[in-house]
Amino acid sequence: MSQGLQGRPPEERPHPTGRRNTQGIRIDPEVEAELLPRRTVISVLVKHEPGVLARVSGLFSRRQFNIESLTVGPIQDDALARITLVVEEPDPGIDQIEKQLAKLVPVVAVDELDPDAIRRELALVKVDGASPDEIHAITEIYGGHVLDASEHTVTIELTGSRQKIEAAIASYHDRFGIREIARTGAVALERGEETTA
Amino acid sequence: MSDGAPAVSRPDTETDEEPTPTAVTTGAQAVVHALEGAGVEHMFGVQGGAIMPVYDALYDAGIQHVTMAHEQGAAHAADAYGIVTGRPGVCIATSGPGATNLITGIADANMDSDPLLALTGQVPTAFVGNDAFQETDTIGITTPITKQNYFADDADTVGDVVGQAYALARDGRQGPTVVDLPKDVTLGETDREPGPPRTPDTYTVTYEADEAAVEAAATALMAAEKPVILAGGGVIKGNATEPLRAFAIEHDIPVITTMPAVGAFPEDHELALEMAGMHGTGYANMAITHCDVMLAVGTRFDDRLTGGIETFAPEAEVVHVDIDPAEISKNVHADYPLVGDAGVVLDQLAAAMTRSPDAAEWREQCAGWKADYPMDYATPDDEPLKPQFVVEAVDAATPDDTIVTTGVGQHQMWAVQYWTFREPRTWVSSHGLGTMGYGLPSAIGAKLAAPDRTVVCFDGDGSFLMTMQELAVAVREELDITVFVLNNAAIGMVRQWQDAFFDQRRMASEYPWVPPFDEVAESFGARGFRIEGYDEVDAVIEAALAYDGPSVVDVHIDPAENVYPMVPSGGDNGRFALAEDQL
Numbered sequence: 001m002s003q004g005l006q007g008r009p010p011e012e013r014p015h016p017t018g019r020r021n022t023q024g025i026r027i028d029p030e031v032e033a034e035l036l037p038r039r040t041v042i043s044v045l046v047k048h049e050p051g052v053l054a055r056v057s058g059l060f061s062r063r064q065f066n067i068e069s070l071t072v073g074p075i076q077d078d079a080l081a082r083i084t085l086v087v088e089e090p091d092p093g094i095d096q097i098e099k100q101l102a103k104l105v106p107v108v109a110v111d112e113l114d115p116d117a118i119r120r121e122l123a124l125v126k127v128d129g130a131s132p133d134e135i136h137a138i139t140e141i142y143g144g145h146v147l148d149a150s151e152h153t154v155t156i157e158l159t160g161s162r163q164k165i166e167a168a169i170a171s172y173h174d175r176f177g178i179r180e181i182a183r184t185g186a187v188a189l190e191r192g193e194e195t196t197a
Numbered sequence: 198m199s200d201g202a203p204a205v206s207r208p209d210t211e212t213d214e215e216p217t218p219t220a221v222t223t224g225a226q227a228v229v230h231a232l233e234g235a236g237v238e239h240m241f242g243v244q245g246g247a248i249m250p251v252y253d254a255l256y257d258a259g260i261q262h263v264t265m266a267h268e269q270g271a272a273h274a275a276d277a278y279g280i281v282t283g284r285p286g287v288c289i290a291t292s293g294p295g296a297t298n299l300i301t302g303i304a305d306a307n308m309d310s311d312p313l314l315a316l317t318g319q320v321p322t323a324f325v326g327n328d329a330f331q332e333t334d335t336i337g338i339t340t341p342i343t344k345q346n347y348f349a350d351d352a353d354t355v356g357d358v359v360g361q362a363y364a365l366a367r368d369g370r371q372g373p374t375v376v377d378l379p380k381d382v383t384l385g386e387t388d389r390e391p392g393p394p395r396t397p398d399t400y401t402v403t404y405e406a407d408e409a410a411v412e413a414a415a416t417a418l419m420a421a422e423k424p425v426i427l428a429g430g431g432v433i434k435g436n437a438t439e440p441l442r443a444f445a446i447e448h449d450i451p452v453i454t455t456m457p458a459v460g461a462f463p464e465d466h467e468l469a470l471e472m473a474g475m476h477g478t479g480y481a482n483m484a485i486t487h488c489d490v491m492l493a494v495g496t497r498f499d500d501r502l503t504g505g506i507e508t509f510a511p512e513a514e515v516v517h518v519d520i521d522p523a524e525i526s527k528n529v530h531a532d533y534p535l536v537g538d539a540g541v542v543l544d545q546l547a548a549a550m551t552r553s554p555d556a557a558e559w560r561e562q563c564a565g566w567k568a569d570y571p572m573d574y575a576t577p578d579d580e581p582l583k584p585q586f587v588v589e590a591v592d593a594a595t596p597d598d599t600i601v602t603t604g605v606g607q608h609q610m611w612a613v614q615y616w617t618f619r620e621p622r623t624w625v626s627s628h629g630l631g632t633m634g635y636g637l638p639s640a641i642g643a644k645l646a647a648p649d650r651t652v653v654c655f656d657g658d659g660s661f662l663m664t665m666q667e668l669a670v671a672v673r674e675e676l677d678i679t680v681f682v683l684n685n686a687a688i689g690m691v692r693q694w695q696d697a698f699f700d701q702r703r704m705a706s707e708y709p710w711v712p713p714f715d716e717v718a719e720s721f722g723a724r725g726f727r728i729e730g731y732d733e734v735d736a737v738i739e740a741a742l743a744y745d746g747p748s749v750v751d752v753h754i755d756p757a758e759n760v761y762p763m764v765p766s767g768g769d770n771g772r773f774a775l776a777e778d779q780l
Contacts, residue, residue, distance in 0.1 A: 004575030005761055007479055009779055010772035016487060018511035024498070024529035026511065047399055050348065054340055062341050092526060099523035105345040105365065108399050 023092045035090035039068065041113040041188045042098060043197040044083040047106040048074065055104050056083055065089060065097050069121075069185025080108060082197070084187050111197035119188040122157070123165045126180040127172045129154040135176060142168040153179060162186065221390050224349070225254040225383035227356030228316070228376075231391040233258060235363045237287050239278060239645050241271040243298075245291020246331060248318030250383035252289075263645065263674060265638065266666040268295050272302020273635050273664070274642030276311045277602060277625045281646035283436065285312035285366040285374075292318040293331030296377075297338065301632055304342040306373040308629025309457055310434060312366045313373040315339075316359070321381035322350060335377045344372035349382050356391025364394035369402035370521040371434050402520065406537035406545055414492075414516040414533035415549035421490035423559040424450045427473070430457025430628070431495015431519060433621045437540035438462075441494065444543050448553040451563045453481045455496050456613060459624040464617045470563060471572075474502040475764045476610045479570025479773055482764065484563050485510055486771035490554075492546075494518040495539045498528040499629060500767070508769035518542045570762070570775075572614055581755040582730055584608065584683045588615040590734050591653055591681060594742060599651040600625060600643045604636035604660025607689035610760040612655040634663030640678045641671055651742070652677075658684040658711050665717065671747035672722040679741050680749045682714045685756040693759045697780050718749035726750040 019027045023035065046052045053072055060067045068086040075082050087097055094112065102110045113119075124147070127135060135154050139146055142164060148155040158168050165183070172178055190196045221227045228251055232240070240262045244252055255262055265271040268290040275286030290299050296317040306313040320329040336348050345365050349355040355378065362374035418424060432441050438461050445452045445468055452462040453473045464471050473481035485491070491513040496502070503509040509529060517524070517531035518539060525534040535542050574585040588611050592599075601616055602625040603609040609626060618624050625643050627635040640654040661682045671678055692706040715725030724744045726737045728751070741748045762773040765780055774780045 002573050002575060004573055005479075005570070005775040006573065007570040007775055010774060013483070013771060014487075015769075015771055016512045019507050020509060020511055020529070022506060024506050024509070024526070026513075026530065051336060051340065051346070054337070058341055092530075096523070096527060099525070099527075103521065103523045105397060105400050 023090075025092075035092065037066070037088045037090050037093070039086065039088045040094060041117060041119060041186060042085045042087060042094075042101070043111050043113055043188060044085065044101055045075070045080050045108040045197045046083060047108065048079055048081045049106055052081070052106045053083070055106070056101065059100055059104070063096070063100060065093060071185040071187050073187070084185065086186050109197040113188050113190060113196065114194075117188050117190050117196070119161060119186045120159055121162055121165055121184055121186050122159050123169065123181060123183040124155060124157055125169060125172055125178060126153050126155045127176040127178050128152065131176065135172075138168070138171050138175065142171070144168065219257065221356070221388055222386065223250065223254065223383065224352030224355045224378075224385045224387055225250040227352065227387055227389060227391050228359050228378065228383065229254040229258045229260070231356040231359040231363070231394070232260060232287065234391060235360060235394045236284070237363075239263060240287045240289055241265050241274040241278070241642065242289030243268050243271060243291070243295060245295045245318060247292035247320055247380045248289060248295065248316070248378070250380060251316065251318070251378060263641070263670065266669050267664070268298030269301050269634070270638035270641070270664055270667040270670070272299045272313070272315065273305065273632070273638035274645075275315075276302055276306045276313050277639035277642030278646040279306070279312040279371075280625050281600060281622050281643045283312070283434075283622070285314045285363055286642060287314045287316070289316040290318070291331065292320055292335070293333045295331075296333055296335040300338060300342070301630075303339060303373045303375065305627050305630040305632045305635065307342045307344070309627070310371050310430065311373070312371040314363050314366050315373060315375045317375060317377050319348075319377045319379040322379045323381065325379065335375065339375045342373070343375050346375040346377065348377045349379065352382050352385030352387040353389045355382055356389065360391050360394035361397055364396045365400065367394075368396050369400070370431075403522070403536050404538040404541050406518070406535035406542045408545070410533060410535055411542070411545045411549050414535060415546055417490050417514050417516065417533060418448075418492060418546070419550060419552055419554055421554040422556060423487060423489040423562075424554050424556055425470075425484050425488040425491050426450050426452045427455065427485070427491055427493040427496060428452060428458040428461045429455045429494055429496025431539050432458050432461045435495060435520065435539035437494070437538070437543055438621045440540045440543040440547070444547050447547070448550060449556065449560060450492070450554065451484055451560060453485055455499070455502050456626070457628045458496070459613055460618040460621045463619040465619065467564075470567070472613060473770065475504070475766070476614065476760050476762065477764075478572055478614075479762050479775070480563060480566035482762070482770040482773045483566040483570070486769070487562075488513045490514050490516065492516045492518070494543065495520070497524050503528065504764045504770045505767045508771065576731075580757075582728065582734070582753065583758055584611045584752070584754040585615045586731065587681060587683065587728070587734060587752050587754070588612055588655065591738055592616045594735070594738050595651050595653065598623060599653060600647060602626065602636050602639040602643055602652065602654045604656045604663075605631045605633045606657045606660060607685070607693065607758075607760050608655050608657040608660070608683040611683065633657075633660040636660055637664050637671075637680060638667045640680065641667060641674070641676060644676045644678050645674075652679075654678060654680040656680055656682050657689060658682055658686060658708065658714070659688040661714065662711070668718060668721040668723050668747060668749070676747055677745050678747050680747070682749060682751050683754050684711065684714065684751055685754050685758070686711050687756060689756075690760070696759075697777050714749050714751035718747075724748035728752045
């Protein structure tokens with residue numbers, strides 16, 4: 001008759017002192033740094049075919065990536081579309097997002113944009129129209145356009161960086177009262193000769 | 198292979214099939230011609246309304262269709278067929294419930310990167326979105342569990358779409374694909390003969406790793422004092438067993454396998470440490486914990502392998518070879534990322550190695566661990582039959598190239614621990630998804646894939662109850678398979694966890710009654726046997742294996758027996774427990 005499993009119990013075995021962090025990276029105790037999330041823009045060129053957007057957006061929920069905005073639209077080549085994503089993750093997460101996107105069959109190219117890339121968002125803001133002159137003045141400051149005015153409302157178009165739009169919205173909110181907002185996510189292109197994805 | 202990368206020869210890219218003589222007239226015929234053109238010989242499925250046009254086209258085809266009892270069985274059988282042959286297994290079902298019944302099998306294939314093509318019927322395109330009879334959003338449901346899926350919308354292109362789905366399931370990192378086939382498309386007129394299966398032009402695979410990265414990895418390996426090779430399922434999927442064995446033996450490096458890689462390295466070789474992880478061997482888990490350089494090939498570092506990531510190979514530099522760049526540094530950071538085909542990159546590494554690591558002391562240490570923590574089980578006279586004994590007895594009674602399939606649970610672990618695997622594609626199991634009920638349908642698929650080989654299935658009573666209706670198929674198809682139901686009248690693994698982690702509160706894990714599986718088998722038209730004690734083991738195994746047809750052996754095992762060693766979920770591999778009191 002055999003005896004069954006033999007051997008030293010767990011606490012009596014030799015054990016290495018090293019450790020990995022939750023990202024699976026070996027920790028150097030001397031220079032242990034916590035990886036902080038950062039916000040970045042990822043541009044994805046995809047085949048313009050049904051189901052692509054579902055696969056891309058499904059990827060973000062499936063893998064619990066933090067996504068701030070997703071914008072999709074056609075490009076100069078009818079067969080392709082560009083998806084612009086703003087994400088917030090630590091570096092290993094951003095790396096994973098890019099690789100998981102690149103792995104999707106209808107994805108043609110994936111690129112994380114330079115920090116100085118051109119980024120623009122669009123917002124439509126409908127405010128109470130009691131003081132139209134003041135609204136025009138504020139809109140001028142932020143480079144916006146008044147698109148529609150009725151007896152009681154003014155609707156403004158704002159384009160620009162996220163910060164600018166947030167600042168403008170705060171101004172309208174404080175002075176006039178906001179009725180409705182519709183906003184897009186960011187679209188972005190690299191500067192100069194550099195191509196995007 | 199669309200990127201002009203060095204081609205890796207695959208046995209399935211050429212076919213001796215004669216061109217089909219009849220010309221295509223419908224979308225359904227284009228589908229079948231695409232399958233024939235891809236070299237498909239077997240399909241597993243269940244008929245139904247929306248898929249009838251495709252079945253009608255199969256009437257004249259040179260493909261053997263196996264009608265399964267349930268679509269889940271069709272998916273698992275096709276999955277096992279893919280594992281054994283290396284070519285995509287094909288399953289087929291109708292719309293609605295037919296498609297949803299495939300889902301478990303498709304998800305299983307996705308987790309294990311098994312090559313699988315699923316064809317589903319769909320309501321006519323004019324009805325799609327109207328909640329028509331037997332309509333379901335198959336594309337929506339299968340998107341997160343497929344490598345790619347296609348809604349066929351044109352009879353002219355449907356054949357090429359099927360070929361594309363077949364090629365995608367087969368090439369690069371293998372996986373499941375789905376083509377949803379609306380009835381008006383399969384009935385639709387076309388004379389377009391599909392071309393050979395071809396991946397889409399947006400799909401690229403890197404076969405050869407960056408040469409500088411290979412050099413750096415080889416340098417690290419040569420300098421290693423405590424090297425191990427961790428072979429993953431990709432070694433088998435990539436047909437890289439031979440280069441892996443050659444590399445390990447040439448450089449005298451101990452080899453650990455993940456569960457899907459069981460068989461990649463002969464378990465009776467002196468360098469073999471067998472499987473690591475939750476129920477891996479003590480010696481594999483000691484080696485994985487103490488190594489200083491790990492050559493990991495074709496593995497995704499699943500949590501059942503790594504345990505807690507903080508304590509996984511905590512001092513090892515990791516060389517990670519994988520054909521899927523997204524696996525690199527997903528769970529464990531790769532110090533040396535080598536993206537490429539397992540066999541090609543192993544050849545590159547072999548060429549870059551100018552000497553072997555100086556690791557005699559380490560090999561001695563590994564041999565010491567083998568002696569310190571042997572895989573063994575006690576067989577006291579006053580306790581019922583031990584399942585491990587049965588696994589070893591079946592192993593001893595069968596040829597070395599026998600194919601073993603399993604369900605999921607304790608029986609699966611005893612099978613992998615106590616069977617000595619020597620060849621790739623002989624271990625057919627559900628690893629990532631952990632699908633109970635996988636065993637019997639996968640034995641059917643395996644037998645059709647390898648009719649000249651012995652196929653045995655180890656199942657549990659819980660697993661067998663989930664898919665045992667497929668016995669009807671095994672009898673009808675006259676398949677010589679032998680199922681050993683290691684019967685402890687419980688969902689044993691859950692019962693084991695309840696005893697260890699839930700204060701022995703055995704909620705819904707014990708079966709107060711299970712049917713007599715030998716009698717069940719007989720009523721299906723199979724042969725039934727029963728083993729209740731050690732003295733019956735050899736004779737019954739011999740009789741069951743000798744029967745030329747499906748047989749089921751109801752093996753009444755010790756219901757108190759548990760699976761050890763065990764690393765608790767998220768635990769430290771180096772602190773594996775040898776018994777419950779060490780958890």
